[in-house]
Amino acid sequence: MLVALYRSGPLRQRLAKGxxxxxxxxxxxxxxxxxxxxxxxxxxxxxxPPRLPVLPTGSSLVLRGGRRSPTTLWIDTGRVxxxxxxxxxxxxxxxxxxxxxxxxxxxxxxxxxxxxxxSPGGAGDPALGLCADLHSVEVVSDVQRELTCNLVxxxxxxxxxxxxRQLHSADGVSTRGSARLSRATDQVATRxxxxxxxxxxxxxxxxxxxxxRLARLEAMDVNPxxxxxxxxxxxxxxxxxxxxxxxxxxxxxxxLAQAISMRVRDLEREGxxxxxxxxxxxxxxxSQAVAHGLAAEFDAEQRPQGGRGGGRPTGSRTAxxxxxxxxxxxxxxxxxxxxxxxxxxxxxxELAQLFxxxxxxxxxxxASFVRNENDLLALWHEQDPGxxxxxxxxxxxxxxxxxxxxHLSAANRERAAGSTAAGRMWLxxxxxxxxxxxxxxxxxxxxxxxxxxPGQGNRNGRPSSADRKRAASGPALSDEQLLDxxxxxxTDTDAVVEALRAYCRSAGALDLTRSLRNRGRxxxxxxxxxLRPRPAQRVTCQAPLSSWDEPVAERAVRSAAETxxxxxxxxxxxxxxxxxxxxxxxxxxxxxxxRYVLLTDTxxxxxANERRGTVEVLLVAPAGEDxxxxxxxxxx
Numbered sequence: 001m002l003v004a005l006y007r008s009g010p011l012r013q014r015l016a017k018g019x020x021x022x023x024x025x026x027x028x029x030x031x032x033x034x035x036x037x038x039x040x041x042x043x044x045x046x047x048x049p050p051r052l053p054v055l056p057t058g059s060s061l062v063l064r065g066g067r068r069s070p071t072t073l074w075i076d077t078g079r080v081x082x083x084x085x086x087x088x089x090x091x092x093x094x095x096x097x098x099x100x101x102x103x104x105x106x107x108x109x110x111x112x113x114x115x116x117x118x119s120p121g122g123a124g125d126p127a128l129g130l131c132a133d134l135h136s137v138e139v140v141s142d143v144q145r146e147l148t149c150n151l152v153x154x155x156x157x158x159x160x161x162x163x164x165r166q167l168h169s170a171d172g173v174s175t176r177g178s179a180r181l182s183r184a185t186d187q188v189a190t191r192x193x194x195x196x197x198x199x200x201x202x203x204x205x206x207x208x209x210x211x212x213r214l215a216r217l218e219a220m221d222v223n224p225x226x227x228x229x230x231x232x233x234x235x236x237x238x239x240x241x242x243x244x245x246x247x248x249x250x251x252x253x254x255x256l257a258q259a260i261s262m263r264v265r266d267l268e269r270e271g272x273x274x275x276x277x278x279x280x281x282x283x284x285x286x287s288q289a290v291a292h293g294l295a296a297e298f299d300a301e302q303r304p305q306g307g308r309g310g311g312r313p314t315g316s317r318t319a320x321x322x323x324x325x326x327x328x329x330x331x332x333x334x335x336x337x338x339x340x341x342x343x344x345x346x347x348x349x350e351l352a353q354l355f356x357x358x359x360x361x362x363x364x365x366x367a368s369f370v371r372n373e374n375d376l377l378a379l380w381h382e383q384d385p386g387x388x389x390x391x392x393x394x395x396x397x398x399x400x401x402x403x404x405x406x407h408l409s410a411a412n413r414e415r416a417a418g419s420t421a422a423g424r425m426w427l428x429x430x431x432x433x434x435x436x437x438x439x440x441x442x443x444x445x446x447x448x449x450x451x452x453x454p455g456q457g458n459r460n461g462r463p464s465s466a467d468r469k470r471a472a473s474g475p476a477l478s479d480e481q482l483l484d485x486x487x488x489x490x491t492d493t494d495a496v497v498e499a500l501r502a503y504c505r506s507a508g509a510l511d512l513t514r515s516l517r518n519r520g521r522x523x524x525x526x527x528x529x530x531l532r533p534r535p536a537q538r539v540t541c542q543a544p545l546s547s548w549d550e551p552v553a554e555r556a557v558r559s560a561a562e563t564x565x566x567x568x569x570x571x572x573x574x575x576x577x578x579x580x581x582x583x584x585x586x587x588x589x590x591x592x593x594x595r596y597v598l599l600t601d602t603x604x605x606x607x608a609n610e611r612r613g614t615v616e617v618l619l620v621a622p623a624g625e626d627x628x629x630x631x632x633x634x635x636x
Contacts, residue, residue, distance in 0.1 A: 008269075009262070010083050011140070012081050013082065013254065013258055014080065014135075014136045015133065017077075017133055017247065018074050018134070018243035019099070019115060019243065019397070020113075020114050020115075020118070021041050021114070022111060023037065023111060024111065038111060039070040041106060043070075045105055045109065050063070053098050055078070056091065056094075061095065063098075063102060069131060072131040073113070074131075074230070075098045075102060083344070084344075085345060085350065088255075091251070092404050093400065095403075096403035096404045097400045100399060100400050103394060107398070114394060114397075116129065116130050116242060117130060117168050117180075118168060118388075119169055132240075132243055133241045133244055134237055136236065136238070139261075141268070142197050143268050144264055144265065145224055147268055147273070148236045152221075153190035153222060153282065154274060154277050154282070157282065157285035157288065157326070157329065158332075158333045159238075159333075161292075161327070162294070162371075162372055163178075163242055164176075164177050164372075165179065165180070165243065168381070170381075173377050173381040175375070176294075177289070177292055177374075178293070180242050181290045187219060187220070188221070189279075190220040191208055192276045193224065221238070221239055222240070223239055246404070247403040248404050255350060256334075259337040277301065285299060293372075293374060294326050294330065295326065296325075299322075300329070324519075325520070327371065327518070331359070331518065338431075348431060353406050353408040356408075356412060356420060356424065357412060369416070370411040370412050379411055476502055476503070476505035477502040479503065482503040485499050486531070493564075496530060498623070501620060501622065501623055504597065510595060511597070512531075512597060513600065533618075537559045537560070537563055538566070538569060539553075540570075540571070541568055541569065542570075544576065544583035545584065547587070556619055557591060559619075560619035560620065561621045568596075568619065569616050569617075570615040571613075571614050572612065574613040581615070584596065584617065592621065593621075597617065599616040600614055601613075601615050
């Protein structure tokens, strides 16, 4: 009987979109001498702000300045509820129009409104042109304030790697990390906060001042008390998002901030807390993200499955750490938040610039895609350095249409239209509620009457008869769920085959190459070794297949039907690799409902500097009656 049903909806949030004011001259020495002029332009606009557009709520956007940033302007939405696509589109349009109005007013006053990070060569302090997009989320209890602060703290290296912005101009582009945070003297990594209850807060402050030498909570990446320059009192302000070039990117980050806020409310309702991740490890990861962006490598703690809310808030960490690429850490974060993007009714077009570049980079084509605005600016500079000139960028900021365009996805479509279209279709599927329910059923462990989790097997580690029966029509596993299931597990053959069968029941393309590339080198090597069958079930091919009736293909299918899995392997000139994949696609499924899974597709340099390639394909036979059917068809 259904007793209660809960769904976390969005609360109010605010976005303060940041830009900087600079002089008209590209000469840095002249601009430095005229810093007072730039500050006076900013002060003039703040004293006599232009009339800005009205939001769907009926309130107007507000132009704000900062006490510590005399040349920075923020356009503040105030508290808004971004609960559906129509509202978000209306807010984005109003914000873009407001940016264009402010850019026009700065131009009339004798200056230029520029994106954060624009810094022409020459002497001078680049920090004068750096600012943040300030995202504030509403909280309605002290527990939510604590959970928001601690959850964003754990996500902070991934958020910095994704949203960091470097210096750029027509003279050159720095492509990695965050120029603002690398120069910040008034912002530090977020500390774990045990409680925000009024009766505990003084002791928490004293403890942080004594043990962490942190005098002000407001100096952290996450300001748990709200940013005073924005009148965001009682909100939680996220200060780790560098100011983005376009309104489109900033709105995607606003969706990300709200998804985290919704995750917090689920944790509060379930009575869970955010684990206390090691502060030294978190600061090392943060430093890596600030310095290297998406090219960084983080230390990740090995921890049991169960999400980010299941750990103890304090206590020593005994699990070993393992390296993880920053781009995979970002993808892990985004995938954890997918249920909340669905609840926000987010569309693939709204989330494409968060997901697609990361998902497509390192795929079977080996191509690199635009993942964030650092990549985008580097691409523009490569195409035409004049695109990053002061006059060109300033004109762009005076165009609302340009500000609301998803330039990341446009660049990816220009680079590889087919892959980008396929990636968008994949994202549409991930946002589909029906498929989401199927994945939840597949990823939820249900205990049987004996107290075991299905798939664990009997006391000898072998699958029980109930598990075998369930495997034929049980839940499906995604590629990440398959690899997570096998990571750190024993190499029991039956367990690996059952996991592969569950993966073959998923609706997506059976390709593990991208997910394995996102793992650390040693972990990926161990997973491939675990997935490969014994040498007797491995068949080497000399050329692309033209039919499943070829002797080598027939032998592999028969071996898979007998033992559950087999491996086809090609080692041939690199130019032949596309022919192998194209031949497999043309052949379709092997006989007997056997499925094939792409395990390896890579190039290497052989003898005499010859470029060669390796392709490995797993053949996986179904279970139960279907397994016998496959064996009979392979023998016939």
